[in-house]
Amino acid sequence: MPNNPEDKKRILARVKRITGQCEALSRALESGSDCGPILQQIAAVRGAVNGLMAEVLEAHIRDEFGPPEGEGGARTGELLALVRSYLK
Amino acid sequence: MPNNPEDKKRILARVKRITGQCEALSRALESGSDCGPILQQIAAVRGAVNGLMAEVLEAHIRDEFGPPEGEGGARTGELLALVRSYLK
Amino acid sequence: MPNNPEDKKRILARVKRITGQCEALSRALESGSDCGPILQQIAAVRGAVNGLMAEVLEAHIRDEFGPPEGEGGARTGELLALVRSYLK
Amino acid sequence: MPNNPEDKKRILARVKRITGQCEALSRALESGSDCGPILQQIAAVRGAVNGLMAEVLEAHIRDEFGPPEGEGGARTGELLALVRSYLK
Numbered sequence: 001m002p003n004n005p006e007d008k009k010r011i012l013a014r015v016k017r018i019t020g021q022c023e024a025l026s027r028a029l030e031s032g033s034d035c036g037p038i039l040q041q042i043a044a045v046r047g048a049v050n051g052l053m054a055e056v057l058e059a060h061i062r063d064e065f066g067p068p069e070g071e072g073g074a075r076t077g078e079l080l081a082l083v084r085s086y087l088k
Numbered sequence: 089m090p091n092n093p094e095d096k097k098r099i100l101a102r103v104k105r106i107t108g109q110c111e112a113l114s115r116a117l118e119s120g121s122d123c124g125p126i127l128q129q130i131a132a133v134r135g136a137v138n139g140l141m142a143e144v145l146e147a148h149i150r151d152e153f154g155p156p157e158g159e160g161g162a163r164t165g166e167l168l169a170l171v172r173s174y175l176k
Numbered sequence: 177m178p179n180n181p182e183d184k185k186r187i188l189a190r191v192k193r194i195t196g197q198c199e200a201l202s203r204a205l206e207s208g209s210d211c212g213p214i215l216q217q218i219a220a221v222r223g224a225v226n227g228l229m230a231e232v233l234e235a236h237i238r239d240e241f242g243p244p245e246g247e248g249g250a251r252t253g254e255l256l257a258l259v260r261s262y263l264k
Numbered sequence: 265m266p267n268n269p270e271d272k273k274r275i276l277a278r279v280k281r282i283t284g285q286c287e288a289l290s291r292a293l294e295s296g297s298d299c300g301p302i303l304q305q306i307a308a309v310r311g312a313v314n315g316l317m318a319e320v321l322e323a324h325i326r327d328e329f330g331p332p333e334g335e336g337g338a339r340t341g342e343l344l345a346l347v348r349s350y351l352k
Contacts, residue, residue, distance in 0.1 A: 012114060019107055026107070032089065035089045038089065045106075056126055064255065087263060123258060163329065169212070174215045194286050195286040195290070210265060215317065222310070222314070225306060
């Protein structure tokens with residue numbers, strides 16, 4: 001997974017962004033930044049990881065249950081909205 | 089921060105480990121791994137980020153309030169134990 | 177929701193257990209317990225709330241997509257397992 | 265803990281508010297509310313529990329290290345700000 005090329009591209013871009021945030025965090029620690037900004041960067045990574053988890057689960061749901069548009073998609077769309085709102 | 093070289097080394101090693109976990113996650117996504125193992129890897133990153141946040145806060149407390157050993161260190165030691173237990 | 181009476185009963189029992197944990201926490205605070213045990217009780221409430229959120233989402237999935245047993249239930253069963261493992 | 269009567273009063277009021285949120289959640293479940301609003305209420309409880317944990321840790325820090333105002337309070341004030349920002 002994900003089977004959908006658009007989903008795969010978007011999820012990989014998220015992971016690369018998180019990798020970049022970690023590299024920036026290493027540099028901030030090396031250069032002796034203050035604790036507040038360091039914790040702020042770590043909190044941003046944590047938020048991004050939660051967003052990634054929700055996005056992966058959403059892609060799995062679309063892969064397995066079909067797109068929320070079209071016939072029978074209403075319950076899938078509702079589930080996607082719940083995952084998006086409450087898992088992040 | 090952190091002022092203590094040992095703390096700095098240990099925290100930087102944690103960040104590098106998280107960066108490595110993100111790179112492994114990119115590879116797993118590229119190679120089309122199943123959703124379960126992907127979410128498991130993301131959950132591991134999330135746990136590591138929480139551990140990093142606690143470790144940074146602990147290092148800040150030791151930098152500012154002195155080591156938990158020695159005179160007046162008991163309340164610092166207690167605070168470090170609380171941060172370690174409940175922030176992760 | 178939940179439509180299934182068994183789910184409803186189990187979810188309500190969870191909420192009542194959390195209410196009871198909050199009442200025990202009030203008593204511990206009134207009686208001047210130490211910070212460590214207080215934080216431990218709060219961490220237990222936090223874990224129980226996360227478990228409740230997962231259980232409610234699982235009940236919603238079973239209500240909307242049918243039980244994991246029986247025809248076409250495999251993908252529902254897989255989704256339930258993912259929600260159970262990674263949302264708590 | 266908490267030793268300070270103002271802290272104690274405020275923390276107990278938070279716990280009672282969470283207890284009230286749980287009772288409202290029971291009623292919403294009994295009356296068959298939709299999954300979205302139910303999850304929203306659970307997410308609100310989760311946020312309140314995280315806020316409570318931060319408040320208890322802050323009260324402990326003030327009890328043990330003195331108020332952030334006055335001599336030597338700057339490092340305590342900084343630590344309180346960090347706990348407040350990143351633990352919630």
